[in-house]
Amino acid sequence: MHTEHDWTTTPVTADLLRGALDLEHTGRGVLPHRLPAAARAQIPDGQLAMAESQPSGVRLVFRTRATDVELDVVATKRVYAGVPPRPDGVYELLVDGRPMGRAVATEGDTLTIDMAAGTMEPRPGPVATLRFDGLPGDEKDVEIWLPHDETTQLVALRTNAPVGATPSGGRKVWLHHGSSISHGSNATTPTGTWPAVAAALGGVELVNLGFGGGALLDPFTARAMRDTPADLISVKIGINIVNADLMRLRAFGPAVHGFLDTVREGHPTAPLLVVSPLLCPIHETTPGPCAVDPASLGGGQVRFVATGDPAETAAGKLTLTVIRDELARIVKERAATDPNLHHLNGLDLYGEADHAELPLPDSLHPDAATHRRIGERFAELAFTGGPFGTKES
Template structure:
């Protein structure tokens, strides 16, 4: 006979890593930007990225041996290309990966890569199930896919659940691009920020926003208002591959972003991270565009000569960020800088090339996470 299930309403007390939970027809949709911030930008890419719950997990304490989570996923594919794999749900028990699953059903969003136009095919609620867990009390986290919008519909277990107790861990709020969001990582708990957080014993709030690490003031204000002990911002690749601004605007925008964060966290360790190695944009400005001739690859469309007119490259951005942090640190001893090439550099690209010329693969996420943990959270590091 199937053991009786205990249905537990999903509330904010059971969800970590989200800014807010939006009630929907079916349940709750986690958001990583609050409603007031979302209202300040009509960009469809940002709306999709912030609603993809990278770093968000359903977390509780329980003696359950079976967990069932009902979800309504919005899965994404690109028109004209092979379907993307379903997003993965990671089960982490007492800090260790204990299972993986995917959600059946769900909506399907088909995106035209060249134009961004999208069509939605309606789907149904599915259940993510984990069985055979060891008996006894345990801390459980179900990490939601970084690549799918997820509505939380219901939670059932074969024993009662309660919110996780406060373990006294520091809270790390990190902002970055799709690389921080998790693109091409194996699963949600193996994105590089998640790996660094797990190895260092901190609570992660991931504000990695695919295509949207653009020094937006509302993102800085979100970080300003967020409870945080440690903060980091990884700046550069999206500014180049969208060809968003020139060098004249870049420096003041960085200063403004950091000023806003400091209004809410005047003394917290604040780390500025420059871009990892990306050959196509090291010395060539953006924009970049997808090349669909053989899967999905990205190519730079800019002209290196345009650096003379103030166009940004990754090299220019690294120089500017190092200068800005060096000058600000004279009055801000808790401000730090990390060259992204220390996380993934030219030699690493030789061994682990970027498969689509832009995003690291799963092995590179592990490499970056391990190095970030050692360089930043280790002795002598910004968060050490």
């Protein structure tokens, strides 16, 4: 165990965090947020409030000679009624960009979610201590990536040598917004989400605004992107619009224009990449809403189904096929006066051949291997000789 004489306690402050847009001080520590307070005040549903507090892409970054690191956290464990227990969130430690350790918090607060009843019941739990030891003793950059899918309050950071902030190093900042797939659903580690994979290959600093169930063209998200410093920007639009059955075609086009207009207010010339949906067979030609397949509850794998009527697309109901065509049209028209606006067909990231080899386990989200493939594809198409051009081909 540590003693106060051989450990240094460093307050967790904003200058030690990357990938978070806000830091809330709670009664137990600090809680990183991926949306600022003004945006959070306008969130209309518990799902998005939960998703933005899950620190996908958020990491502690510091420079130190420490060989031992301890981090006290309060993790929020989600328990879904009628669904097998979720795995514990993973904390990954990197030294100068190389993986050097993993840890999990097996206890913490508990949030019991009943999807059928639409209820969430919180219960407080204990602080957990994560320990990483045996690190190299020279001066180094340490990153601790927080779990992408587990809300985490940071209570205390202890090291056996002083800690200082790490300079940015001049790397470009990539700001990305998307759905649960961008958030990291079904990835097994925080550096294994497809945006984290792509960022590592592209040599950029990631700010991930991928929100499970929350890529809905919300104006407050667009304003958050407008106000966030970034060199490269991407928005992945479509799957949540369809599976929430949120809008018809008449509303979708203007909503896309409005979202892009707002982002452009803060980033008038930055490369801006609009990404259409990946392949998702249940919603290619069938509208939403999406629902949990009742037959899968109580089994080993929850699955999702589309419950809309394909015939209703004639009346403006949205499918992924319709959205891909509309996004291609919008970007082509806008690019005539915005040469830094680009389009990427999501089928080039994950299409029919990929699905045949790596099907979506729950019919909606990719597994860990597929996240890596999508990240590698994105890096190739966007960063290596693509519109982001941060690496030479």
